[in-house]
Amino acid sequence: MKLLILDRDGVINQDSDAYIKSLEEWIPIPGSIEAIAQLSKAGWTVAIATNQSGIARGYYSLATLDAMHARLRELVAEQGGEVGLVVYCPHGPDEGCACRKPKPGMLRSIGEHYAADLVGIWFVGDSKGDLEAAKAVDAQPVLVKTGKGQTTLSKGLPEGTLVFEDLAAVARALIHNHQDA
Template identity: 65%
Template sequence: MKLIILDRDGVINQDSDAYIKTLDEWIPIPGSIAAMARLSLAGWTVAVATNQSGVGRGYYSEATLESMHQRLRELVAEQGGTVDLIRYCPHTPEAGCDCRKPAPGLFRQIAQLLHTELTGVPTVGDSLRDLEAGVALGCTPYLVRTGKGESTQYKALPAGTQVFDNLSAVVDHLLET
């Protein structure tokens, strides 16, 4: 199985320090939907792992979050692709859960649900915690400069991290190799 694990906010859609609280605020980054569809059409399994503490903070409901994820699935489907799996952590940082990135719980859930190992699986994020969560289970880290990535690129990144302008550029690279 060719699997990729994507962060959501800042990789697929625009990010906001005030949280993405409504479907109207969920705005895809140009090229990200097409990139996901291209991966899917090329035989990749596309999974999303996203921290969504806005649910735990009471900023939006799980139903609102699901409407955003449904819209993502619909947009990718309109271009012939599929989003195979979306896992999210609804907890606040204070909850001490094992699923809030940089903890690897969401990645572990994806591996279990898809019955696969994550060694070498590309993971794409715009923050250090996105990359650290995947690297903990053997994923290969890809940083995008969208979202928080522009500032993250200057931090001490996990060994072997490749940096690209956006998700579309990562997909171009993966489909060429």
């Protein structure tokens, strides 16, 4: 199985320090929907692991979050692709859960769901927490320069981190380099 795991905010859709609180605020980064569809059509399973502490903070409801993910699935389907498992952490940073990145709980859940070994699996994110979660399960940390990526890049990266302009560049690399996989 060719499995790819993505962070959401700042990788797939535009991020906001004020949180993405409504379907109207959920705006795809140019090229990201097409990238997911292209990966899907090339045989990749694209799963998503996203911290959503705005739920714990009361900024938006689970129904709103579900609507955002339904919209993501719909947009990717319109391009002929499919989004795999979407897992999210609804907890606040002080709740001590095992799922909030940089803890690797969500990545482990995805691995268990697909019965996949996470060693070497690419986890694409835009924050240090994403990269640390990848390292915690021996996945391949991949940074995109969208979202908080430029700031993250300027602060130093875990050893072995791959860096791309955006999700479209990640998709091109994976599809080009793994077409025979």
